[in-house]
Every structure is written in structure tokens, then in C-alpha cells.
Amino acid sequence: MNIEGSVALVVGGGGGFGGATARRLAKAGAKIAVLDLDETKGAASAAEIGNGAIYVKTDVTDEDSILEAIARAEELGPLRIAVVAHGGGGGDGRVVHRDGLAHSYEAFRRVVDVFLNATFNVTRLAAAAIAKTEPLESGERGVIINTASIAAFDGSIGQAAYAAAKAGIVGMTLPIARDLGPLGIRVMTIAPGVFLTGAYGAAAPEDLQAHWGPAVPFPGRMGEPDEYAMLAQQICENPYLNGEVVRLDGGIRFTKKGV
Ligand SMILES: NC(=O)c1ccc[n+]([C@@H]2O[C@H](COP(=O)([O-])OP(=O)(O)OC[C@H]3O[C@@H](n4cnc5c(N)ncnc54)[C@H](O)[C@@H]3O)[C@@H](O)[C@H]2O)c1
Numbered sequence: 001m002n003i004e005g006s007v008a009l010v011v012g013g014g015g016g017f018g019g020a021t022a023r024r025l026a027k028a029g030a031k032i033a034v035l036d037l038d039e040t041k042g043a044a045s046a047a048e049i050g051n052g053a054i055y056v057k058t059d060v061t062d063e064d065s066i067l068e069a070i071a072r073a074e075e076l077g078p079l080r081i082a083v084v085a086h087g088g089g090g091g092d093g094r095v096v097h098r099d100g101l102a103h104s105y106e107a108f109r110r111v112v113d114v115f116l117n118a119t120f121n122v123t124r125l126a127a128a129a130i131a132k133t134e135p136l137e138s139g140e141r142g143v144i145i146n147t148a149s150i151a152a153f154d155g156s157i158g159q160a161a162y163a164a165a166k167a168g169i170v171g172m173t174l175p176i177a178r179d180l181g182p183l184g185i186r187v188m189t190i191a192p193g194v195f196l197t198g199a200y201g202a203a204a205p206e207d208l209q210a211h212w213g214p215a216v217p218f219p220g221r222m223g224e225p226d227e228y229a230m231l232a233q234q235i236c237e238n239p240y241l242n243g244e245v246v247r248l249d250g251g252i253r254f255t256k257k258g259v
């Protein structure tokens with residue numbers, strides 16, 4: 001699909017993956033709506049992109065907030081691309097803690113709500129909006145890109161909630177692609193390995209690289225957000241990518257303790 005002239009909605013557009021993807025799609029000619037809960041990061045990302053990019057404060061766990069953001073994005077032109085790459089914090093831990101206490105059910109539900117349920121919420125609402133657009137000559141209307149994690153496949157100790165949420169995103173990719181195929185909408189999921197983004201909080205980049213880099217067979221370092229964005233761009237452009245999950249991880253496999 002030609003990115004030029006399409007509107008792209010980027011959830012988590014103030015963050016690492018979302019910001020890099022928003023910048024890349026803008027360079028390829030898309031009009032960008034940056035959706036993010038964090039006003040400072042979201043507004044800065046839209047300002048950096050310029051060229052009419054807008055920031056809409058959005059909480060993806062809230063349906064009204066998503067609907068409002070989609071309406072704002074539609075004002076820019078035909079919405080054809082939705083990239084879902086929001087964070088949401090931890091809440092993980094062992095199923096039975098060292099002190100004998102069971103994992104908090106509330107924490108498990110919160111992680112699944114932020115990562116899985118919110119991703120489905122954006123997917124269904126963005127799909128309904130994309131479905132209203134005129135199809136392109138090829139019959140295609142648009143594409144939705146969701147973000148899982150390699151933890152969906154090889155989650156480590158303490159990652160039950162996060163791995164479950166991400167595995168849910170993996171599992172719904174094909175059925176959603178099958179649902180949306182007749183509407184000319186493709187759905188793909190990227191499952192990243194370890195990337196240097198804000199997801200690692202205040203940890204020093206050199207410490208993170210020293211920890212994770214050697215576990216990556218090649219290129220022996222953490223990923224850069226633009227490497228996620230490169231794949232997102234290719235997914236937009238290549239009409240034959242559909243219903244699939246792509247691991248983007250330099251060959252790393254988490255062990256039971258991570259590395
Ligand atoms: N960085 C990695 O190594 C890595 C690996 C695998 C998967 N992921 C996944 O990639 C996604 C994006 O992570 P990132 O690394 O770019 O992190 P990031 O922290 O750089 O960006 C996440 C962005 O999401 C925003 N956000 C948080 N809660 C939100 C909400 N409720 N509504 C809207 N926006 C919200 C944050 O403000 C932030 O700008 C996450 O789902 C994460 O689990 C990251």
C-alpha cells in the first residue's frame with residue numbers, strides 16, 4: 001500500500017517504537033496522529049514530525065478516548081494505517097512469591113487489560129474507521145500493526161502476566177486478519193526482542209547493552225527503535241504481508257531468567 005497521502009494513527013507515538021514509526025511513516029508521506037497518554041512525550045513527538053502531525057492525548061484503556069482520537073485522525077484524511085505500540089508498566093512477578101504469597105490477581109488483570117484488551121480495543125475501532133474509507137485500486141483499505149513481544153513465545157520467570165497478554169496479541173492476529181480480509185484490511189504483529197527504549201525506565205543504556213547485547217547472536221546489541229519502524233514501513237508497503245507475527249530480535253531467545 002502506498003503510504004503517501006494516507007493517515008497513520010500511532011498509539012504510543014510518544015514512545016520508542018511509536019515515535020520512530022511515526023517519524024518514518026511521516027517521511028514516507030503519511031499524515032500522522034500521535035496518540036499517547038503522556039502529554040509531554042506525545043506533543044514533543046508530533047512537534048518533531050511537523051508537517052501537520054497532531055498529538056491527541058489518549059488512554060487506550062478507555063473506549064471514549066480511543067474514539068475521540070480516531071475522529072481527530074480522520075479529520076486529516078483517509079485513515080489507512082494504525083500502529084499500536086503503547087507501553088503500560090509492569091505488574092509482573094512470580095506466581096508464588098518467595099514469601100509464599102500468590103501473584104496478585106489484580107496485577108495480572110491490569111497487565112492483560114493494558115496490553116491485550118487495549119490492543120484489541122484499538123484494533124476493532126480503527127478497523128471500523130478504516131472500513132469506511134474508499135478502497136484503493138488494489139482493493140486494499142488499510143493495515144493494522146500490533147506489538148507483541150518475544151515473551152509471548154519464551155517468557156521468563158516472573159513474566160506470566162506480560163507473556164499471557166502478548167501471547168493473546170499473537171493468537172488473535174490470524175483470526176482478525178481473516179475477519180478483516182473481506183474489508184481489504186490487513187493485520188500484522190511485530191514481536192520485538194530487546195530494544196533500547198523508554199520501556200527500560202531509568203536504567204543506563206550502557207548497562208542495558210552490557211546485559212542484553214551479548215545474548216543477541218547478531219548483531220550482538222539491543223535493537224534500535226528505527227529497526228522496528230523499518231519493519232512497520234515494510235508491512236505497510238507490502239500487500240502480501242498479512243495474518244502473521246514477525247519476531248524482530250536478532251536471534252535472541254529468552255532463557256528462564258532472561259539471559
Ligand atoms: N523495548 C523493548 O525491548 C520491547 C520488547 C518487546 C515488546 N515491547 C513492547 O513494545 C511496546 C512499546 O514499547 P516501547 O519500548 O516503545 O516503550 P516506551 O515506553 O518507549 O513507549 C510506550 C509509550 O506508550 C505510552 N503509553 C503508556 N500507557 C498508555 C496508555 N494507556 N494509552 C496510551 N499510551 C500509553 C507511554 O506514554 C509511552 O510514550 C510495548 O507494548 C512493549 O511491551 C518492547
